[in-house]
Amino acid sequence: MQTVFVSGATGFLGSYICRYLIDQGYSVVGLKRHTSSMQLVEDIHDRINWAVGDILDIPFLEETLSGVDAVIHAAAMISFKPSERETMMKVNVEGTSNMVNVCLALNISRFIQISSIAAIGRNKYQPKIDESISWGNSDLNSHYAISKFKSECEVWRGMEEGLNAAILNPSVIIGAGDWNSGSCLLVKQVADGLSFYPIGETGFVDVRDVARASIDLMESSIHGERYIVNGFNTSYRIFFQQMASRLGVNPPKREAKQWMLRSISYILAFISVFTRKSPLVTKEIIRNVSSKFEYSNKKIIQDLAFTFTDSDVTIQQTADSFLQSSKQGKTYSVWKS
DSSP: OOEEEEETTTSHHHHHHHHHHHHTTOEEEEEEOTTOOOGGGTTTGGGSEEEESOTTOHHHHHHHHTTOOEEEEOOOOOOOOGGGHHHHHIIIIIHHHHHHHHHHHTTOSEEEEEOOGGGGOOOTTOOEEOTTOOOOOOTTSOHHHHHHHHHHHHHHHHHHTTOOEEEEEEOEEESSSBTTSGGGHHHHHHHHOOSEEOSOEEEEEEHHHHHHHHHHHHHSOOOSOEEEEOSEEEEHHHHHHHHHHHHTSOOOOEEOOHHHHHHHHHHHHHHHHHHOOOOSSOHHHHHHHHOBOEEOOHHHHHHHOOOOOOHHHHHHHHHHHHHHHHHTTOSBOOOOO
């Protein structure tokens, strides 16, 4: 039995990776902080060897990773708030650099980096994106995207130094999770009654597919490659309509023009000066949800013979999970494997 270390083990994706690893007979060492919520891993909590610490703590990593066979690095900070940019860059870039360096020093046999489609970069003249696209500076790249790109650079650097690694770039991950955070919040917002929909288009993927892809790639002999993990491409308008239909609520019917969103962001930014709370809508978020990009999944299908969950199944099961957890008075839900 191999031992796999999973960073971000209590998070949305990390919890599914841990669950799938356990089901396949792996011994799992999960990284968490003292303050980490355990709600998404409550069913498997006792089957994980927990390491309490931080990826910015090198001595901790050296001790924890000793004896580990493989690493799936899923921990990352996601934020579009200007006040959190410096912290996000430190966690995502320096944290990944620490992980790479310790794995090299300990001769860890396998390293899988969970990145993001954001790290591939966005250019308005290249609306169709695959793994061959090179990063280019653009106003469409958020600071989160920059942090993930620089994180990937640390992994590529590690590969040049002998690290046996590969990278996954998931699109917007959807599924049962914490309905008050991340992409799961989209479901709650639809359920609460959205009035407007953004004009953008992007890729979406089932969280279970990303977890399976992580393990499939870890078990493969593939080295030095990156893979987009994207189940389907669609507009936010259609995604919200489909989700609303399955939730039994009215879909948003009015298009959110960019000038409307910008006006809202300016007002919220002004209010934040007095409330000392970060605005919910920022310029980066507006650019993200107003952009139109299509992501190819041909490479992972070809190289790993990977199959994706049908989009209708994912949306239906996500809506069902939200409704069931709401009836139970819970703010989260988990799909058991």
